[in-house]
Amino acid sequence: MPELIEWPCDFPRCDLLVLQDWAICEYCFEVRCSEHDTDEHHECNSLDSREARKQKKQDSKRSYLAGLLERLQEHATVIIDQASKLHHGLSCNLIIPENTDQLLESGLLAGFNVHFKLNFQDGTKWLLRIRQDQGHRIPLEIRHSNIASEVATLNTLNAGGLPVPAAFLPPSLEQELPFDYFFYEFLEGETWHIPKHPFYSVTLPDEKLVQLVEGYAQIQVKLSQMTIPVNKIGCLRHNSSQELSVGPIIARGCFQKPQSPYLLGPFDTMKDRYLAHIDAALRYIALGAICSWDPVDAYLWHLELRELVSSNGMMAQPLKEVFIKHDDEKGDHIMWNEKGEVVGVLDWEWAYVTSKGEAFSSPYIFYDMQDYIRGSNELTKEEHMLMGCYERQNRPDLVDCVKNGRLYQRLTRIGQYDSAYGKEGFREPFRPIPISDFDPPSSDTDWRVYMMKRYNGEEALQKVMAKYGWSVERAEKEAQEYNKEKK
Template sequence: MNTLYPVKVPVIYAEEATATITSRTPSITYAIQTPRKPPYTRVVTQIHSSPRQILAILNNLDLKAIKEEVESLRSPHTCTLIDVPRTQAEIRKLTGSFNTHVVIHFEDGVKWVMRIKRKESRCMPEEAIIQCHKSELATLKTLRKYRVKVPASNEKPVDSSIRDDLLYFYQEFVDGVPSWKIFVISIWDEDLTPAGIRFINDYAAWTLRMEKVISPTAVGCLHDDGGILTVGPHIEKAKNLICDSPFTSGPFLSAKHRWLYSIECRMRLLLEKREYSPSQELLRFLKLLEMQELVLGCAEMDEGPWYLKHNDLHHGNLRVDEETGQLRGVIDWEWASFTCKAEAFAAPPWFGPGGDSASSTDIGKAGEQLVRAYEDLGRPDLGKLVRGGLKYHWLEGSVLGDNTSIQYLNAARRSFLGQPDTIQGEPDSEEAWIAMRITKHINHPGLQILLGRKPTYLFPEL
């Protein structure tokens, strides 16, 4: 199947058109410099996930060079404090799965953060991490241009004296707290607070600004090559799927092509014994076959133009006012990519009822409020996308995540096929689900390879 072609594609916005852009990856050489001794005492001995790398980054920051750099970028203002986190609690607060941060203070009360890429925590080679870094910068600049509520950013100056191997940029500090502070995590689908309702209404209005950024002909991530906007390769969240340079592929012709490519890559890695232990291979391969079939039959994933999706809208990336619920900003854009409108406007997965719910139709109280918010804004069409968007939650959890529960897999199928939760005849156990899928896909070459390995997972005799 032809899933991907490097093509010249224009990026067109609702308010104006840009020039035709091309896709290419710049060649960059890195020279590692010996860092200076830290100007503060190390007091942290154990941090969550990749502690040595986080400490190495923080302990070797050249604070004098950072001060000179930010003052040059924000002249004539003076940097009064570079607040390097010193305790385990501070580092936890400022470190995510893939980045760590240092808060920078100016004399007029303005704060920036230095957003530093963590390399050790990523299942990606350095070249792919660099692509991700550049794409995030291009995305932030594009969104600011169209007044989407994201922090302003400044990339590393070309004449920077800070060591070359450090991947970072500066951006405005976004005041506020994670949305879970005011929006009860929907494990039990509790009633919404006034602050939670305000947040959802603000989120709906925010997505209308996002709707203005459109790619008419290609699915991929934004790139900025010397001021020329590019819809380039798709950067898979958290993990590259190709083991050879340039480690990414794209742009794709449709959202369907992009998802099929992700599924096929994972199938290949599994068959090459790069993903799971032998006891896990059969169930996970059958799950991928199931998702492949559902995606192939999903017509809306062929429908352009393509809209930008954040792709990581967990609570921590939505910053809100703790008292009112006002949306202050959305951060952490490194995985943003274009996709079909139905996926782009599906609600974040935690809007749903949560808990043990595995529904193809129940969008939860938060989801219902989002539908009402769109209707109040005169956009009932977007409310319909919310109602039909659960399929993308199940798809992402199955392909990018590792969920293999039978309830999850059944809900995924119902949501893609538009079936109610009351449908009869679904497999009610993992063993029954596996037996049905083996029978269905028995002639698939990949499945034949796995069955030929005599998997240690016990599956029913056919």
């Protein structure tokens, strides 16, 4: 998901700015303003089959990667020179695939990044990690913070004894290259593909699932033993005197601002952090940038989340200690050796430091399934397995984090309103809710009326309602019809 910032329309001679999730078309990698997002001016609108869209996406990816290979060739000597200076002046080879086919077959493409091998004369192996930007480079202030934060996180983890590669920041400010990158050590090992249907558990054989949960627990225990000498919530970075500090949150989605300086935070309390996130979501919804399929309910729902977070005493407490949270725990971030031991943990982009409760809540691959979507907060089989691992390691504190993790897991939906997610599921972890008149009805249609009346003085909500043709009267009428049908 690209950053939620303003992107200029890519139609020739159009300079309108587009603020929308998926502003960069996922098939052609181009931006179209509403005026040019027509069949005539945007060919993807006429791609009439899944196959055709898939093909278009593949073509765009290939052409983007071909361009990247060309740019890398052009600047290879600078890269090699930088790497050499960072590694005792030793010379090295940068392995650049000859063409896109070779690159695609190299196994060095990984989600949002692409890697190239660097071999030094002393046998040391590094990777050059380049961000994939689909031809739309994010603004300098975000990308510098993003790279600097991943490098600071990797080195903090590496120094703390985690199986994480040490990373090296290029001196790129002087001679900026047309892509964003850093260097890190090459780790031997392999990652597993973890198949996960949105409704069900990960589909792994029992034995492998046990191994995954145990490997995950092992990493989390190590993370819990690290002392991070900061106490704010945000992304790690090194300040000008190379001391570890906490900078703003560098996140995907709506946890930012559409214009410079873009980034939010750092924060002193979980309450401040989540209110900032919710307020950012409210602003983006009002601008029509997110949740555009259901903007009014999305706005109302975020107002409800705002009340839940505002009234929560635990979240308002200052933090005494913070822990590093990996922000992309898909399961394939863990590297294994042939004996089935964890030998590495990858992809620390967007990792941040946060409260213990949030850092050790379980990852979505262990809980996000059908019952959870419907609103159940029952712990899953995988979470019980994880708690079992922590118990065996005599870590009741981490067991509690899993047990009480739903509050933070539910808040990961900020900015992604979906009426399929039962609303009661979000309230339950906040109970008892110390708001005397908080009593939302169970059906969504009645809830909508309740929330509209509750917030009838909120100017921004009135604007969103007017923009999308909603009024309390319309909501009441729909609720009446719905209730009549139900009877």
